[in-house]
Amino acid sequence: MGLPHPSVEQLDLATILGVLGDPTRLGIIAYLARDEGTPLACGGFLDLGSKTNLSYHLAKLREAGVTRTEVAGTSRLISLRRDDLDRRFPGLLDSILASARHLPAHAGLEAR
Amino acid sequence: MGLPHPSVEQLDLATILGVLGDPTRLGIIAYLARDEGTPLACGGFLDLGSKTNLSYHLAKLREAGVTRTEVAGTSRLISLRRDDLDRRFPGLLDSILASARHLPAHAGLEAR
Numbered sequence: 281m282g283l284p285h286p287s288v289e290q291l292d293l294a295t296i297l298g299v300l301g302d303p304t305r306l307g308i309i310a311y312l313a314r315d316e317g318t319p320l321a322c323g324g325f326l327d328l329g330s331k332t333n334l335s336y337h338l339a340k341l342r343e344a345g346v347t348r349t350e351v352a353g354t355s356r357l358i359s360l361r362r363d364d365l366d367r368r369f370p371g372l373l374d375s376i377l378a379s380a381r382h383l384p385a386h387a388g389l390e391a392r
Numbered sequence: 393m394g395l396p397h398p399s400v401e402q403l404d405l406a407t408i409l410g411v412l413g414d415p416t417r418l419g420i421i422a423y424l425a426r427d428e429g430t431p432l433a434c435g436g437f438l439d440l441g442s443k444t445n446l447s448y449h450l451a452k453l454r455e456a457g458v459t460r461t462e463v464a465g466t467s468r469l470i471s472l473r474r475d476d477l478d479r480r481f482p483g484l485l486d487s488i489l490a491s492a493r494h495l496p497a498h499a500g501l502e503a504r
Contacts, residue, residue, distance in 0.1 A: 293491050298413020303406045369491035371483070379405050379481040 283356075286345040288364045296369075299344040304328055305337050306380045309346065312360045313377050319350065319357035398457040400476045408481075411456040416440050417449050418492045421458065424472045425489050431462065431469035 286292075300306060307328045312320060325334050338358060341347040345364065350357045365373045398404075412418060419440045424432060437446050450470060453459040457476065462469045477485045 294413050294415045294418055297409045297488070301406050301410020301413050306406055371487040372491050375483040375487040379484050
């Protein structure tokens with residue numbers, strides 16, 4: 281059984297910005313944006329925080345509609361809701377990702 | 393004497409997104425964006441909340457570096473820090489303003 285996700289119509293700008301107003305969560309979406317076709321398991325973000333901490337942040341991102349979490353056996357696969365976000369708020373995700381790339385904390389992500 | 397404002401170098405993406413993750417503050421920047429050349433006094437936002445409430449939100453926006461508040465006699469004049477934000481995070485402010493314009497709560501702002 282899948283986890284709950286808001287529909288495209290339920291995506292709320294203030295909620296999304298509020299959830300992205302956190303360095304760890306910005307780090308997570310920057311990771312996911314590196315290879316958007318490939319969902320990441322929670323372990324893919326472990327250098328951003330402890331597993332408990334990440335579970336909390338990943339739930340926040342899912343509940344705001346920024347990411348999709350698919351349950352696959354014992355793992356959870358996380359991806360950006362790129363199409364839904366672009367449809368509802370054109371250009372927003374890209375401008376946030378571009379801004380996040382300039383952050384010193386994410387300098388490692390620039391060297392792809 | 394002026395109120396404190398962060399420098400361009402101090403502008404922080406997570407802080408800015410967090411502060412904009414609020415419907416009243418999105419409403420305030422949408423108001424300011426309608427006529428960017430003309431700073432607004434606090435009274436210009438009174439349909440968005442009480443004066444006390446607005447003072448709180450305007451201080452949050454100023455402290456995050458989204459707006460500039462100039463003290464002019466007994467009034468305070470508020471404007472968007474458009475140039476500083478565009479220099480630091482190109483495209484971010486415009487994409488947020490464009491997304492805010494689609495919100496039902498700001499439908500009145502579309503009819504300019």
